[in-house]
Each structure stands twice: as C-alpha cells, then as structure tokens.
Amino acid sequence: MSSGPEHLLDVAGLEVRYGAIEAIRGAGLEVCKGEIVTLLGANGAGKSSFLNAVMGLVPLAAGRVALDGEDITGETPEAVVRRGMTLCPEGRRVFANLTVRENLAIGGATRRRAGDAATILADMLDRFPVLAERHDQMAGTLSGGEQQMLAIARAMMSAPRIVLLDEPSLGLAPRVVDTIFEMIVALQHHGATILLVEQNVDLALDIADRGYVLASGRVALSGPASELQASGEVERAYMGRD
Amino acid sequence: MDILIQQFVNALSLGGTYALLALGLAMVFSVLGLINFAHGDLMTLTGYTMFFAIGAGLGLPLAVVLGIACATLAAVAMERVAFRPVRDANTATMLLTSLAVSTILHMLFQNLISARPRAIPVPSWMIGAVDVGGLAIGVIQLMSITATALLLIALSIFLRRSILGIAMRAAALDFPVTRLMGINANAVVATAFGLSGLLAGVAGVLWLAQRGSVDPLMGFLPVLKAFIAVVLGGLGSLAGAVVGGFALAFIEVFLRAFLPDGWLPFRESITLTLVIVLLLVRPEGLIGRRENVR
Secondary structure: OOOOOOEEEEEEEEEEEEOOEEEEEEEEEEEEOOOEEEEEOOOOOOHHHHHHHHHOOOOOOEEEEEEOOEEOOOOOHHHHHHHOEEEEOOOOOOOOOOEHHHHHHHHOOOOOOHHHHHHHHHHHHHHOHHHHHOOOOEHHHOOHHHHHHHHHHHHHOOOOOEEEEEOOOOOOOHHHHHHHHHHHHHHHHOOOOEEEEEOOHHHHHHHOOEEEEEEOOEEEEEEEHHHHHHHOHHHHHHOOOO | OHHHHHHHHHHHHHHHHHHHHHHHHHHHHHHHOOOOOOHHHHHHHHHHHHHHHHHOOOOHHHHHHHHHHHHHHHHHHHHHHHHHHHOOOOHHHHHHHHHHHHHHHHHHHHHHHOOOOEEOOOOHHHHOEEEEOOEEEEHHHHHHHHHHHHHHHHHHHHHHHOHHHHHHHHHHHOHHHHHHOOOOHHHHHHHHHHHHHHHHHHHHHHHHHHHOEEOOOOOHHHHHHHHHHHHHHOOOOHHHHHHHHHHHHHHHHHHHHHOOHHHHHHHHHHHHHHHHHHHHHOOOOOOOOOOOOO
C-alpha cells in the first residue's frame, strides 16, 4: 500500500456493489503526476463502475480514494471536482440542448474568478478550433467526434489536476478516434494527468505510460504499457483467466 | 373586433397566472422528476400572509412583498425538510410526500386560521379600467400582464446568462453530469424550489387581486390548471409550461366568451376534451421535450 504524495491519484481496495452483484471486488491503482494511465478490460469488467466510484457518483462498499495524498473517500462528485479531479463520462453526455458556449461555461463553473475561466476557455478554443466555429450551436447538433471534443474540453474547463476519460473512442470512426487520441496526447504534453478507460486496447497502450487490466472486478494485470503490449498477456486477462 | 381584443387581454392575463404556476411546477419537475402537489398551497400561504400583514396595518405593497417572500421561503423549507430526505427514493415516494405536505398545510390553514374565506381588500383604484388606445383594459389585468412579462423576461435572462441558471437547465437534461461540472446538487434543487415558490407567490398575488379572498383550498384549482398546462406544453420543458399556460387560458376564455349559453355548463369538459385532442395529435406536448428554454 503506497500512498505517498508522489501519487496524484491513489485508489486501494475499491469495492462496488449493485444489490447482490459485486461489480468491483477490491481493485486499486495509482496515477502519478503527468502520466497517462490506462485501465483496460472487457465489456462489463467494471471499468466505468470503477471510475464512477472514484468520482463519488456511486457509493463505495469498501476502499479508499486519495487525491494528492488527501483522503477523498465518500465525498460528493461536486466536491471531488472542486478538489481537482474530474470525469469525462462514457457516451460523452454533452448537454444536447445547451449551446457549445454554455456547455463550456458550465464546465468552468468551479473557476470562480471570471478571468480564470476566460483564460482556460481561450486555451480550449485554441486547442479545439471546431468548438470555436460551433460556439453558438446546440451541442446536440454536433457530430460524434465534435461532441467528444466538447466533452473533453468541458471537463478541462475546471482546470483539473487529473482527468478521468471514460471510453473517448466509443462509437467514433477510426479517423476521428485518431484525432481524439492525438488531442489526449497533446493534453499530456501540456501537463495534464490522465486516467484513460478504453476498450480499444492497442490505441490505449500506444499512448499510455502504464496500464491496468480489470477482469471480473479485480486488477488481473498491470505494468508499463510497452511491456503489456509486448507480452500478449492482455488478451488472456481479457478472457477472465486470472 | 373590440370584444375579440378584450377577450384576448383577458386570456393573456389569466394565461400569465397559469404560466407562472406551470413554470414553477415544471422547474421542480425538470430537476427532480417530482410533480409537487403542495405547489398550490404556496399560493394559499401568500394569501394568508397578505391577510395578516394587511390586518397588522402594514399596507398593501409591504403585504405583497411579504406574501411573495413567504411563499419563496416556504418552498425552500419544504424541499429541505420534506423532499431532500426522500430525494433518492422512487418517484411514487416523492409524489406521496408532496401529497402529505399539501394535506398538512390544508389542515394547518383550516384549524389554525379558518375553513371560511378571509377577505383581502383590493384597493378601489385597482377595480377600474384604463384607456389603452381606445380600449378599456382592467387595471388588474394590465398589472397582471406586466408582472408576468417582467418575471418571464427576468427568469429567461437568469436561465441563459448565469452559471446557476445554465446549471439548472443542464440538470434538467442530465443531473449526474451536472454534478461532474462541480455544481452543487443541493444548490440547484434549492434554487428550483425557491424560484417555484417565488412564481407561486406572484401568481398568488395576481389570483387574489381577482378574487379578493383567501381560503385553505385557494391554490387547488389554479394548480390543477397549471398541471394541465404543464402536460399540454410538454412535461419537462420550461418553455412548454409557459406556452401551455397561455394555450389553456386562451381555450378557457374564448369558450366562455363565445360558447352558446346552453353549452356554458360544459365549458370545463369541452376545455379538457380539446386538451386531450391536442395531446392525441402531439403526445409530446405543444413543445416537445427536446425543446427546453434556451
């Protein structure tokens, strides 16, 4: 159990239950500052449950979540966001009937000083020019890829110390996925720390520093991304043979 | 032609009151999925507050302010005491809770004050009419239309320009993700209730100006109408609630004005039949769920 301040995010012994079903049975991981860490696993392995539990969106049955050494276990999602960790949820979930501008404005709601929000907004529009073009359009009218960019930009508006990305490639055409992943890498170069949940194993391991594989609610495998990629163990873990 | 315009003004005035009530119901519904049966009792509370304030010699303007403030605070208190503990429970639990709150308030009004109507004197200058471009328009109607218009404009600015307002519209679309924006869930819900109380308070004042008295069940009928307006406009849509409120008032007023005398007793049933026909044609309401206030 390591929980030194060198870990920006430290999750240990996480358990999530939905009624009688145990979705997560004692999983943990660490993310260091500036890293991209990917959490892999087959459909239903509990990846989204893991992220939702870390954010406080679903209650924990057991476990501990620490952000930069501070215990944030059991805090509400809004409190977690204010502490500097945010989640870009699966399926993008942009506010379809709000304009792009409004989506970004609400993303920056925690930036109390208007100047802060304006600076971050300018940076995001610079990074995602298509959002500047579509500023006054309803988010629901954007294409899937544009919505994903909006969802990521919206999450970044709170200037998080770490952002959890849940399946950013979901339902997007391969070329669009490449663009999104380039943007994720660019975010890292810009100093962001990212925990990336993905089904697209190869792409995720390509850009990640380290990876964890979740199978039936437990961490079946973990290590540097390059080793995971080379070993071929990931596919075996995917099958649930842990 | 004159009678047409006259009825148009009547409908606008009544529709404004329905719209304010319907908007309050829709605001709470859009963030919590709760139809608040106790909404009408906030109107009634405004009435009693004004009754006692006038009785204490505070004068009408102060009584109006106190009445509206009381409804607003009561709505926030209602949420804190009754609805927050059951927020994560299912819809039926919340519905029953609101029914219980409403019943308790009725009983309190009846037993602590009186089951009989209490008069709220309307000043004589309000009874008259003013000349607007050759048309005699009732002062109360003019005030009611003005108040509604100002309130709707202010609210629309709040919902579009302020972070909290945008957050309320976002919460209506996706509450969990709104919390992921760092927006405090309790603040959004409390604001929705506070605004619904404010709207019910203003609607209460306008309703009282027409009736001149308050009784424990005063809020029941207008809120029933407001509920119909909400469904007619499109459940979950704020713009729909406003449109539904005006549409219902127009149907009611024009039926009352132009139905043959023999048909007048069936006015309400004809109104509701028209509403049902409209809903059969457009089950999603006049303004569907897709179109929230922008």
